[in-house]
Amino acid sequence: MLPTIIVIAVVVLIVLWVIAVQRKLVNAEELVKNAMSQIGVQQSSRWDALTGLVELIKSYNEHEYNTLKDVIASRSGIDANSTAAEAQAQEDLLEQALVQVRAISEQYPNLKADAMYTKTMDSVNTYENQVRMSRMVYNDTVTRYNRQIRQIPDSIVAGLFHFVEKQYLKDNVAKADRPSLKI
Numbered sequence: 001m002l003p004t005i006i007v008i009a010v011v012v013l014i015v016l017w018v019i020a021v022q023r024k025l026v027n028a029e030e031l032v033k034n035a036m037s038q039i040g041v042q043q044s045s046r047w048d049a050l051t052g053l054v055e056l057i058k059s060y061n062e063h064e065y066n067t068l069k070d071v072i073a074s075r076s077g078i079d080a081n082s083t084a085a086e087a088q089a090q091e092d093l094l095e096q097a098l099v100q101v102r103a104i105s106e107q108y109p110n111l112k113a114d115a116m117y118t119k120t121m122d123s124v125n126t127y128e129n130q131v132r133m134s135r136m137v138y139n140d141t142v143t144r145y146n147r148q149i150r151q152i153p154d155s156i157v158a159g160l161f162h163f164v165e166k167q168y169l170k171d172n173v174a175k176a177d178r179p180s181l182k183i
Contacts, residue, residue, distance in 0.1 A: 021157040028145040032166050033080035035138035039087050039169075040078030042134050046094055046127040047075055052120050053101050060108045064100070071097045084138075084167035091131070098124065135169050142166045 051072055058065040071093065078087050105112040146165050149158035 018157055018160075021154050022161055025145075025148060025154065025158055025161070025163050028141075028148050029163065031141050032138070032145050035134065035141040036078065036082055036084075036087065037080040039131060039134045039138055040080075040082065042127055042131040043078055043087075043090055043094065046124060046131060047072065049120055049123045049127060050094065050097055050101070053117065053124070054097075056114065056117055056120070057101065057104055057111065060111050061104060064104050068097055068100055071100075084169045087169060139168050142168055 050068075054065060054068045054072060057068065075090060075093060076086070078090055105117065111117055148154050149163045149165065
């Protein structure tokens with residue numbers, strides 16, 4: 001009778017431990033999804049500001065306006081289920097468009113001097129800093145999550161429930177060679 005009680009107690013403790021670890025891993029995974037979603041929110045704000053710049057460019061150069069409008073049309077939203085690669089692809093697309101806007105503003109000094117252009121570029125720069133911070137939070141969150149699913153004994157439960165490593169967002173090395181967006 002006593003050995004049966006001990007076996008039942010051990011099984012109950014193991015089941016409770018598995019439940020606790022699974023809950024902790026789900027919480028960590030949700031934090032990663034939330035961090036990715038925040039990146040999407042910040043990128044969306046940058047896209048909105050860029051759309052305002054493109055509308056301003058329309059009066060200066062119709063061809064460039066159409067080109068940038070096509071770039072903006074190809075954007076896709078980043079949400080909690082997006083991957084690091086999808087977020088990076090959107091970031092690269094956004095950077096490409098902003099470089100084009102900057103080049104256009106150099107061609108048209110009146111555009112560069114326009115108060116609305118200056119205000120909108122300030123907003124873009126603010127949103128860019130917010131995206132940078134959101135990316136840092138995401139990578140920190142991914143680090144904690146990946147560490148949890150790889151360390152024993154949590155890795156046993158992570159494998160049992162199919163928790164997989166998340167990818168980090170990588171900084172674009174070529175970004176350092178790009179012109180500044182500051183006026």
